[in-house]
Every structure is written in structure tokens, then in C-alpha cells.
Amino acid sequence: MKRAADDSDDAPETSTKRPRGAHTTTKALLKSILANPKGYPISANEDVVRKSLVDLAKYAQWLETQVAAVDGPVAGSSATAAKKKSAAAPAPAAKTKAQLEADAEKLRRAVVSGIKKQMSWKPSCKTGSAKWLYDGICPDPEVFGVLLGLGGPPTFKQKKVPLEDFEKCMGEITGSVRYDTLFITSGHVNVRWSDTGEFKISGTYGKYKPMNTSGY
Incomplete structure (x- = not known):
């Protein structure tokens, strides 16, 4: 394939000016x-x-x-x-307090339901050492802050929340099994938060709720 004489490969291709007839x-x-x-x-x-x-x-x-x-x-x-x-794109409008609380309530119900579903009977329930773990996602850190009563978005990666404080926000979480009721038995729950919105909440459960909720 013969090329025209003025279509030179040696000229710099980054130049914005080319001789007439180039290419x-x-x-x-x-x-x-x-x-x-x-x-x-x-x-x-x-x-x-x-x-x-x-x-x-x-x-x-x-x-x-x-x-x-x-x-x-x-x-x-x-x-x-x-x-x-x-x-x-305009910046999204900040949510009102009512909107944050409404979104937090939806998330609370999902978390409580997820924990309860895990509270099935196991032999370790007798000693209160059965484990539960809720794995979720909350794209809005403001909502997650309202969920746990943090007073703002989470500033931690991992936090131990006293059971008493946790239940003030989430309500008492129990599971029903034949002839018994199961409770969260850990004196605190572990909360992990990621900047991507992913979070994990974990603890233990069993037959007897601890009397002292300030720790193990």
C-alpha cells in the first residue's frame, strides 16, 4: 500500500499542527x-x-x-x-433529623430481626457462650450514628458498646426456644465499622442475661 509523500511517520504525532494534506x-x-x-x-x-x-x-x-x-x-x-x-451534579441535600431517624429505625428493625434469627438453641446456650454475628451495610454514616446514639458519624473502626447502651438503642433482643427464652449474654457487643459502610455487630447469647451489663 503506497502512501502519499506528505504522510510522514517521522513527524511528531503529539503536534497539533500538521502540514496541509497530512494523513x-x-x-x-x-x-x-x-x-x-x-x-x-x-x-x-x-x-x-x-x-x-x-x-x-x-x-x-x-x-x-x-x-x-x-x-x-x-x-x-x-x-x-x-x-x-x-x-x-448538585451535592445531595443533607437529611433532616426526621429522615435520619426514620432510616435508622428501618436499619434497627433489620438488625434486630437478623440477630433474633441467629438465636437458635445450641448446647453452648446453657453457658451463655453461643455466638451471633450480624453483618450489614449502611451507606450513610450519619444514619449509623443515629442507630447507635453516637451523636454523629462513627469515628472508630472497632468499638465495644456496653450491652445496656446497646439495648437502649436497639431494644431488648431475645430469642424463643422450647421452654426457654434466650438473651444476649455478653456484657458488651462488638461493633466494627468500615468507611465503605459495611459493619459487623457481634456478641454471645444463651439462657441467662447477665446482671452486670458494664462488662464481662
């Missing part, structure tokens, strides 16, 4: 392919095919520099698109 051969090749995309003849010579692909790639790169010179970074780049989206 003429490549433009003709592009038009030919688009005019007959299914029937365009492909050379059996691997070197010829490779050269055509390289020419097309260089032409595409040159076009990008033209766009960048006028509009800044290429409009289709993910970074640019993200910045434009961020700039265009």
Missing part, C-alpha cells in the same frame, strides 16, 4: 473501509495489514490532540467524564 492516505483508507465494512479487501501480506493499522492508530492519536487543543483532555476519557459529572 491523506490514511483518511482515504478510512473512507474505503467505512464505505464497505463487510466487503473491504484485506491484504494477505501481514506487513501491509500491520502498517495500515499503525497508520489508523496514529491518525486517531492525532485527532485526539486536535480535540485536546480546543477542549482540553479528550472528552471521552473516564477522568474527564467523572470530573464533568461531579461538577454538573
